[in-house]
Amino acid sequence: MFEKELSYKIIGCAMKVHSVLGPGLLESAYEECLSYELRKEGIQVDRQVGLPLVYEEVRLEAGYRVDLFVERKVIVECKAVEALHPVFAAQLQTYLKFSGCKLGLLINFHELHLKDGIKRCINTF
Numbered sequence: 001m002f003e004k005e006l007s008y009k010i011i012g013c014a015m016k017v018h019s020v021l022g023p024g025l026l027e028s029a030y031e032e033c034l035s036y037e038l039r040k041e042g043i044q045v046d047r048q049v050g051l052p053l054v055y056e057e058v059r060l061e062a063g064y065r066v067d068l069f070v071e072r073k074v075i076v077e078c079k080a081v082e083a084l085h086p087v088f089a090a091q092l093q094t095y096l097k098f099s100g101c102k103l104g105l106l107i108n109f110h111e112l113h114l115k116d117g118i119k120r121c122i123n124t125f
Helices: 003-021 027-040 086-099
Strands: 045-055 058-070 074-079 103-108 118-122
Touching: 003 027, 003 074, 003 103, 003 118, 027 045, 027 058, 027 074, 045 086, 058 086, 074 086, 086 103, 086 118
Parallel strands: 074 103
Antiparallel strands: 045 058, 058 074, 103 118
């Protein structure tokens, strides 16, 4: 499955989770439920995947973690915040760079209408 198809499935599953739970919960609850919905669809998902930082030729385990790594192609960062700050998109861009992935989704479940809380990020590095 290509990244574009995966992103549609991820967004569909996120909308289902949001319609059932609504806003106001912790990020970890949305992450767990989204992971569950994606697995029900037969999509491989890894949660809280460690992402090493490579500086020059040194590989550092600096504690960076990807919320959801979908099919090892799309990174999903789940948020439950008042507003998406530009630093969240910058963080996702960095994760895309470190992983070599092309596409990431930043999903803020705190929105009244989830469509207002979804941001697609393309690897620009």
